[in-house]
Amino acid sequence: MADLTDLRDAVAALVSDGDEVALEGFTHLVPFAAGHEIIRQQRRDLTLTRLTPDVIYDQMIGAGCARRLVFSWGGNPGVGSLHRFRDAVENGWPNRLQLEEHSHAGMATRYVAGASGLPFGTLRGYVGTDLMQHTRTEQITCPFTGEDLTAVPALNPDVAIVHAQNADRRGNVMLWGISGVQKEAVLSAKKVIVTVEEVVDEFMPRPNGVIIPTWVVDAVCIVPNGSHPSYAHGYSERDNAFYEAWDLIARDRERFRCWIDRHIHGTTDFAEYLRSIGGLDVPRV
Amino acid sequence: MADLTDLRDAVAALVSDGDEVALEGFTHLVPFAAGHEIIRQQRRDLTLTRLTPDVIYDQMIGAGCARRLVFSWGGNPGVGSLHRFRDAVENGWPNRLQLEEHSHAGMATRYVAGASGLPFGTLRGYVGTDLMQHTRTEQITCPFTGEDLTAVPALNPDVAIVHAQNADRRGNVMLWGISGVQKEAVLSAKKVIVTVEEVVDEFMPRPNGVIIPTWVVDAVCIVPNGSHPSYAHGYSERDNAFYEAWDLIARDRERFRCWIDRHIHGTTDFAEYLRSIGGLDVPRV
Amino acid sequence: MCPVSDVGYTSDEMMTIAAARELREDEVCFVGIGIPSTAANVARLTHAPNVVLVYESGTIGAKPTRLPLSIGDGELAETADAIVSVPEIFAYWLQAGRIDVGFLGAAQIDPFGNVNTTVVGDYERPTVRLPGGGGAPEIAAAARRVIVVVRQSPRTFVEQLDFLTSVGHPGGPGGRDALGLRGAGPQIVITDLGILRPDPDSLELVLTDLHEGVTVETARAATGWELRVASPTTFTLPPTVEELQTLRALEATKKWAP
């Protein structure tokens, strides 16, 4: 059974220095509040795993939380580059960042293998690309047809963190809309934190509704707007101006540092953070 | 785009003698109307594929449609034996039936591989059982950990047939409730027939709603109660008395033959069949 | 099957209730239709209200108010916390090691808890073609522990299986490890006569408990091999009033099912 708890306590209890942590959400339901809390608690040497290390990982990498990044596409979605990610890779600031790079299909296959209790997954992929020289894949031969395919190792992060729309009072979790790899991330991980928009008495059927039973979740934390500036289908819209503003904030090390100090270290939780950036409805630039 | 068509025409056009045909539905949404139409059109030498060859395959096997059965559990669910299946295997009546036998997990993995365009799937299974001596599995070694696992060959039936609650006017299909392996069966097959309870203007969100886009379906056929005596969640209840009555009908070759002649060959479609067995609400024994 | 004896309950009722007692609160139980489903629901309605029932049709956390007629009964879908596909239930839930307890039945069981549900006689020309493995082979492999529930008779309790469908403790100690199986296998076999458990050293099934009114001789006569008997054997606690009422109320729901 999941504990209904404060996000601060959940991160303190479940995320340790050196852990492999997967914060998932495919441009939708990105768990920003949890990422901020990890920055606030100054976790270090994390392996950050995620298909799309967008603004959330840019913040965590720039803040020095990450030693390693396992990913398939690192950009500011719809805007451009992730400047902190680039600065870490290109210039080693604030520290060198080891990369383990895959394709989306490869990462998805790895999570599926991890969620299925298998040590590897099989796909048609990578063949002929330079990715193969830089990442862990192996050729695997179909024992029935003799065809050569690609094997990728399972992902089993220490902690998976996702944001969802609802939990019920027993700690079951429901998310809907674009569901990305969240179910697989949760089921592949050793420990699971879920932030939710709200607790409801009963779940309603929803398009692409995904329910995660309480007994595979360690902590459920109520954090309204906890995926801001991404969105929670049915609750909020993407704050596109923030993504655009981030391009300017993250371009400059000093400006970035000030932003992190003021808005993350200078606040105690996500509600205060949201107030500190001026609430949800202000122009960002 | 799927054609909205008559079930008779769909079976005539899409199911041929000698085909591998998968009628799926895990005790829910079992496509009985389509199975009957295959009997009515006297298809022969079929390979019948299905996790749970229950009453529907008992009827098709007894009627002489099948040369081969690919399956994982053959019983009358909640009642007992499938007498026609047993008679075929034990006594070769009406003809010998070749068996390709797996576990549910293996069959599910095979459909997933087929739906994914892979020639095989991997699972932890079969090891230590006598199934391995009687069916196609191979040992496969994880190239990362060295661990030995089991590979099973993909399923790619010539035709998949499922029953669903709804289609929309463009031929998109929606089913909900217990969804079994239907999506995988559909996506693994070369041709697809779907029978539905009704056509609706718009789909509603439903628990475990599964939507199959029109462009992967060849024919959509409106057949109300088309899964009787199984059920369609939201439309009908299981006719348990029929399952119990089937035990008596199928026990005896002559009684079975009379039943098939009268109720299937003696009717032109499923609506007439339902009337011939006395409608939906009568005691069966 | 068995008439109500002078003790006021049938041997099948005793078997089902003994099985129910094996489930503990909060455990996740992979359930098949029939006695396993009845036992699991008795447990849920008595001492283990938060036991999580998983059916292979993909229903997780089902809380049926009547006994399901099939593994894919709509009642399971309507009362479940979540419904998932059959591929998912086997891959993400069973294979991944999330199931605490698996319930198996058996047409034949051997002294090491290996189970046959496939054929009696030769595979190619069977005397009796049984339903087959279904979900059982992987439940036997992956569930943290397995409970077998089966009526005891010399036809069922056999020295040598006609077909090994689901793996128990083949060859005794180390057998499961050698096969790479992750679950601990059958820890208990509950019958209409008593309870058998693997001997800690040899893993051979030993009669450890006798139900009320059953003698060691009866159990031996119902076993197709030289049955080992623990000394002393324990006597099963007869059904409590609550257990029996709960079980009978559940059984009565079959009549008002659709």
Next chain:
Amino acid sequence: MCPVSDVGYTSDEMMTIAAARELREDEVCFVGIGIPSTAANVARLTHAPNVVLVYESGTIGAKPTRLPLSIGDGELAETADAIVSVPEIFAYWLQAGRIDVGFLGAAQIDPFGNVNTTVVGDYERPTVRLPGGGGAPEIAAAARRVIVVVRQSPRTFVEQLDFLTSVGHPGGPGGRDALGLRGAGPQIVITDLGILRPDPDSLELVLTDLHEGVTVETARAATGWELRVASPTTFTLPPTVEELQTLRALEATKKWAP
């Protein structure tokens, strides 16, 4: 990027519209954000109303009324026929060969249509770290055919990629077969200057079409290798009024997005 020229439309608009024209009615198109998404929606709103747009976020049959801001825009979910998980979209839909057309962009492209979106410079110490492969490597492998849309410049059209992210026609004829790739690879490269297609024999990209007002010399100067030019080259049909209005109306929707 480019100002509206005296012809009344920009070169980016011409590029997007030329890409839109490549989509045919009823085709299933795997779309990335940016120009591919814009082009696919122009096609849907003009000559191909039943084109099926699939986004890697798992939305199948999306019919956005405004341009999505990201690959996982809520507008895609709300207008889709179906939403599925990311593992499913790649395994059951792309890998299984259900995608007719894949749209790729490029940071670098070589004469055989191989694409780099990973790094400029050395992988370990890149001059520019680009986003990486994302969905592109498997789109390039599995889509029945691939359309590349990219602005033409010597920095982008290079003889030798710094990194091969997505496979075109490596080594020319037979290259894809040797790798076991199932799709036919890039059949067309649409730029702001014109259109290149693989030579039927060598599979080297050849300039076959020039957009209005563009000369062969301009195209050559924007290409980092000795560009082969078809003779005669075709001139691209300029945007029709309907095409241009549709495109501009779509672009305008970005302003009223959340």
